[in-house]
Amino acid sequence: MTHRILILGGTMEARQLAGTLAARADCSVTLSLAGRTENPIAQNVPTRVGGFGGAGGLAAYLNDMRIDLLIDATHPYAAHISANAAQAARMAGAPIFALLRPGWDPVEGDRWSEVDTVGDAVQALSARPRRVFLALGRQEVAAFEATPQHHYLIRSVDPVQPKLAVPDADYLLSRGPFREDDERTLLENHRIDVVVSKNSGGAATYGKIAAARALGIDVIMVRRPVLPDVPSAETVDALAAMVDHFVEPAAERGV
Numbered sequence: 202m203t204h205r206i207l208i209l210g211g212t213m214e215a216r217q218l219a220g221t222l223a224a225r226a227d228c229s230v231t232l233s234l235a236g237r238t239e240n241p242i243a244q245n246v247p248t249r250v251g252g253f254g255g256a257g258g259l260a261a262y263l264n265d266m267r268i269d270l271l272i273d274a275t276h277p278y279a280a281h282i283s284a285n286a287a288q289a290a291r292m293a294g295a296p297i298f299a300l301l302r303p304g305w306d307p308v309e310g311d312r313w314s315e316v317d318t319v320g321d322a323v324q325a326l327s328a329r330p331r332r333v334f335l336a337l338g339r340q341e342v343a344a345f346e347a348t349p350q351h352h353y354l355i356r357s358v359d360p361v362q363p364k365l366a367v368p369d370a371d372y373l374l375s376r377g378p379f380r381e382d383d384e385r386t387l388l389e390n391h392r393i394d395v396v397v398s399k400n401s402g403g404a405a406t407y408g409k410i411a412a413a414r415a416l417g418i419d420v421i422m423v424r425r426p427v428l429p430d431v432p433s434a435e436t437v438d439a440l441a442a443m444v445d446h447f448v449e450p451a452a453e454r455g456v
């Protein structure tokens with residue numbers, strides 16, 4: 202029997218999981234991307250691109266494509282699609298697993314202020330002009346037009362269009378992973394004194410946090426959104442093991 206699996210992706214882990222599961226002869230895997238990135242990294246599994254049209258649209262897709270298992274491997278800050286996924290799975294009666302990498306915890310030497318939203322991060326910047334590194338998605342940086350007195354360094358995978366209506370901003374196009382040494386050089390060269398970041402977790406984007414700590418730079422950390430409570434794993438291997446149990450129940454494995 203072939204198990205039809207839909208993976209909601211947009212993360213490195215989703216790509217890795219799709220590769221792992223696609224190698225199984227008893228699984229047929231489709232990876233779903235939102236279509237935000239202009240040139241996404243090539244996938245070696247069948248991929249569909251674009252929204253489903255809300256939870257109802259996703260539930261209809263699960264039914265139409267006879268999906269046996271939905272895996273939400275989206276970014277921890279992609280809260281809408283995760284809520285839709287949990288709701289769609291309920292509507293379609295399909296099981297759902299989530300792959301959710303753990304967040305970072307502050308350690309000795311970190312100078313974090315934690316806030317709930319990007320809007321709160323804007324408010325958390327002082328009135329006096331600062332040199333701010335925005336390590337956020339290009340959709341989120343527009344909120345900083347409300348505080349145009351700061352210098353901004355904005356890094357994104359695709360160009361920020363339109364550019365921010367602020368007098369002093371530098372733009373950098375780059376795709377992670379980012380090494381701590383390179384992040385330190387970047388912060389020093391741009392004389393950054395505060396970093397605004399999401400608590401994405403994982404090693405690929407931790408370099409700027411470690412570099413900020415080493416340089417004694419403030420970090421405004423946007424807390425994670427609340428996500429639906431579904432069976433989950435923190436790593437690709439752990440999620441793949443959950444799929445093993447789903448595909449081959451204990452009796453079939455001779456346990």
Ligand code: NAP
Binds near residue numbers: 252280
């Ligand atoms: P979001 O706000 O949670 O979702 C907005 C809408 O985009 C969803 O309602 C859905 O549209 C569509 N969508 C999102 N992910 C999708 C997927 N994997 N496949 C098909 N449709 C999807 O999402 P977001 O924060 O904009 O993130 C978009 C994508 O970028 C996600 O795949 C996420 O994993 C990735 N990403 C996000 C961040 C971040 O910080 N938010 C960082 C890195 C990567 P419909 O309602 O029409 O189905």
